[in-house]
Amino acid sequence: MKTVLVPINPAGWPFIAIFAVIALVLAYIAQPLGWVGVVLTPWCVYFFRDPDRVTPTREGLVIAPADGRVCLIDEAVPPSELDMGDEALQRVCIFRTYLTFM
Numbered sequence: 709m710k711t712v713l714v715p716i717n718p719a720g721w722p723f724i725a726i727f728a729v730i731a732l733v734l735a736y737i738a739q740p741l742g743w744v745g746v747v748l749t750p751w752c753v754y755f756f757r758d759p760d761r762v763t764p765t766r767e768g769l770v771i772a773p774a775d776g777r778v779c780l781i782d783e784a785v786p787p788s789e790l791d792m793g794d795e796a797l798q799r800v801c802i803f804r805t806y807l808t809f810m
Contacts, residue, residue, distance in 0.1 A: 716758060717756045720752070723752055727752040731744075773802070778801070778802055783798055
């Protein structure tokens with residue numbers, strides 16, 4: 709059942725309630741506006757989803773944060789405004805995937 713109904717972060721419930729109330733008010737004012745609220749309320753639910761994360765534990769893996777994908781690991785000199793010196797350091801580039809279905 710958890711694969712169908714992803715848990716919602718508790719901090720999101722007030723926002724979801726606000727979206728639902730606004731959708732009802734908009735539907736009362738004008739039906740087309742109500743449909744906008746009906747579309748935005750599930751989007752708000754999706755935004756606050758809090759699925760259980762399963763992190764692989766094999767040796768030698770680089771794990772990307774926030775559902776991203778590691779797309780490049782190389783060495784690069786940091787920008788001068790960071791005051792980290794002129795020595796090349798290891799850089800990990802992460803591509804953030806916005807739509808992930810777990």
